[in-house]
Amino acid sequence: MTGDATNDxxxxxxxxxxxxxxxxxxxxxxxxFERQAPIDSLIMTxxxxxxxxxxxxxxxxxxxxxxxxxxxxxxxxxxxxxDAIRSGGLADVKAPRIRQALIDVRExxxxxxxxFLATMPVAEARRWLTTLGGVGPKTASCVLLFxxxxxxxxxxxxxxxxxxxxxxxxERASADQAHELLEEIIQPxxxxxxxxxxxxHGRATCIARRPRCAACVLVQCCPTARTxxxxxxx
Numbered sequence: 001m002t003g004d005a006t007n008d009x010x011x012x013x014x015x016x017x018x019x020x021x022x023x024x025x026x027x028x029x030x031x032x033f034e035r036q037a038p039i040d041s042l043i044m045t046x047x048x049x050x051x052x053x054x055x056x057x058x059x060x061x062x063x064x065x066x067x068x069x070x071x072x073x074x075x076x077x078x079x080x081x082x083d084a085i086r087s088g089g090l091a092d093v094k095a096p097r098i099r100q101a102l103i104d105v106r107e108x109x110x111x112x113x114x115x116f117l118a119t120m121p122v123a124e125a126r127r128w129l130t131t132l133g134g135v136g137p138k139t140a141s142c143v144l145l146f147x148x149x150x151x152x153x154x155x156x157x158x159x160x161x162x163x164x165x166x167x168x169x170x171e172r173a174s175a176d177q178a179h180e181l182l183e184e185i186i187q188p189x190x191x192x193x194x195x196x197x198x199x200x201h202g203r204a205t206c207i208a209r210r211p212r213c214a215a216c217v218l219v220q221c222c223p224t225a226r227t228x229x230x231x232x233x234x
Contacts, residue, residue, distance in 0.1 A: 013167030014221035016185050016194070023197040026217045027204075030196035033146060038114035039070065039105065041147040042129075045139045046097055051089040059088025063098075070102050070112050097134025104132040118148045123180065126152060137176050145195065151188035154195055155179050158202025165206060167223045 036044070043063070048056040066084040067073045073081060082095035105112055108131075117125040122144060129140035137155070144152035153159070155178040163169045169181045186194050205212045213225040 013223060014218070016168060016190075018221065019166060019168070019218060020190060020194055020197060022217045023201055024193070027197060027200045030193050030200075032192065035149075036147055038117065038143050038147040039102075039112040041143045042101060042105075042114070042132075042135070042139065043098055045142045046094055046101065046134060047085060047088045049090065049094065055088050059085040059091075062087060070106075074099060074102050074106065100133030101135055114143070115148070117144065118150060122150050122152045122183065125150065126179070137179050141179055145192060149192075151183065151186075151191040153179055153182045153186065153191050155182065156199065157208075158206075159195065159198040161208060162198045162202045162206045165211075165222060165224045166218065 040060075044056060044060050047059045047063075051059075063073070063081070063084045067076060067081070076099070078092075078095045078099060081099060082091040085091045085094060085098075088094065102112070105114065109116075117128065120128070125144055125148075126137060126140045129135050129143060130137060141152040141154035144150040145154060155163075155175045157175075159182075160175045160178055163178065163182060164171055164173065168185065169178050173181055182194075183191070201218075205216050211228060213219050213222070213228050216222065216225065219225045219229075
């Protein structure tokens, strides 16, 4: 996983440094988002599941307008919360998850301040967050990375697909396993950029069906590109 990119017949996985350098040349250095309070980031990440960024923002704004405090969300019913976040999709699924996560946070901390997580190692902080109702490793990692600037790697479908195709993680590695596997090979100060670059590449080039391998800046080192190009030419 740490060797240089090659063009020989037995193409092996490239180094993560080489991959990120090429992706930066293609897409530029990702800009950092404005930080939110960790609890806000937690709720927005739950809202973001299976919907667009625009719908997520609309649903979050609607939720805060309807319920000015997190205590008010807890005191509401699932149906009332679902009505408030309807624009984000899957409202009837997300509403109880949001309320349960808030209930768990309040029970464990006495409030909604999650800044204490920044004092923990990444793995420990992620484990703490995943004890909350409706919170998985991806959601937890998003909170740690985007709100607390911790080197946690969120693995969504794009990150998972791209890193498997490149051989950076084993083919059989699940998305949940990929979080820590990628954190082992990515320098902490590169985690933020790596996450966003993999997503950009997965959306623009390394798409799920019929990836654009011939136009990919990583084609010379991708272990799976040759097979995909051969299949396309048949």
